[in-house]
Amino acid sequence: MKAAATHQEILDIRRERGSSVLLFLTDRCPVGCAHCSVDSRPDSPRITDFDLLESLVDRLAAMPELAMVGISGGEPFVERRGLTLAVRRLAAAGKQVVIYTSGFWAASPRAPEWIDRLLPLTTAIYLSTDAHHVDGQGPERFVNAARVVAGHSVPIVVQCVDEGDSLAATRASLTEALGPDWPRRAELIPTHGLPHGRGAALYAWQQRTPGRDFGPCDVVDATVVRYDGRVTACCNESVIMGAGPAALRRDATDGAQVEAAVRGFHDDDFLRALGAVGPGVLTGLPQYRDLADREFSSICGLCWTMTKRRSGGGDAAQHDALLAALAGLTD
Known part of the structure; x- marks a missing residue:
């Protein structure tokens, strides 16, 4: 598969079911943004079982279908040992490695040597900044981080919550960091705040939508593997932290169980159908027909309702053949 160089190319790989996973490397983050969707804090949990981390990273590295592994948190750069292990082994296995960071590590124009050694092994770096990040660490670290990453000729994707100025x-x-031609070296992607974690105090879903009107889910095609062995069907922050239906999470104790969980989610007909045609189409099935007119604040609310109903067995469990047919419509 061609190496990703742009945000769209990374999204295309993520949307190719089973081609990528997200490695959630730590809950810890030193910045403390008020809008954090996973409630990461300087004293949040971090890696304690490095044998488990090594086992699950080696399993991901050995899975031939995985073209790309994203690494996030929390702030992955607080985990020097874990991040170094993961990037080196995944890159050595031919995986494209994409890291999501706030750039907090760039306190000076020169990065620590260990970071300079890792950056050339990556496919792209996602830098997050907005008013909340600036409040937590100032603008200088973002400028320094952008310069350091660009100095290694690694593509930069900047994610910024679109609010205020x-x-x-x-x-x-970006102009200060890279000059007026910065669009040749970095992409700026506007995002929106999420009502998860601490962000729930700042944001809310703006409207309610009938179940039948929801299209395909754009985050269910790549599973999330957490540093402690938890595997989730998608990157919904609340699911990663333990909320929502238990069927969307599996807790593994070694790399073999992590691999089984990843493949189990990738092969699940219900989840495949959510990504292929969306839950709105699924409301046409008998077991979900009453959800067509019910209004939900987000696609996640509809998914959770369907997942809980499906997990209960009975009639819902008898329609896997229909789900498989729907899931295969875009294959």
């Missing part, structure tokens, strides 16, 4: 301020910081 954050986008304008980020463009100014």
